[in-house]
Amino acid sequence: xxxxxxxxGWGSAFGGCPTALWKPQVQSIGPDFGVVAGKFGFTVxxxxxxxxxxxxxTDPGTPDWMPVGTNTLTGGSAYFYDPRWADYPARFYRLRSxx
Numbered sequence: 001x002x003x004x005x006x007x008x009g010w011g012s013a014f015g016g017c018p019t020a021l022w023k024p025q026v027q028s029i030g031p032d033f034g035v036v037a038g039k040f041g042f043t044v045x046x047x048x049x050x051x052x053x054x055x056x057x058t059d060p061g062t063p064d065w066m067p068v069g070t071n072t073l074t075g076g077s078a079y080f081y082d083p084r085w086a087d088y089p090a091r092f093y094r095l096r097s098x099x
Contacts, residue, residue: 026043027077045076050097053070053096054070068082
């Protein structure tokens, strides 16, 4: 059983089934993942009509994550692309709920 961030009353189990926080995910398999037509991007999936912030940094060991996009997931997904991906020798991404 999954629950959304900010939901209250959830414990480690519900009706004998384990629970977990439902987090947005990058769809890393498919034709829209990676460099397509000179742009790096990916599809984000999660709950419909939720807003997801995509953050990027050049070193995941540092706390210097910067927001690079905000997407509202219409129908449970949205496509993100980073127009500046080629400006960096390496770039890492993470997702967080905007709510």
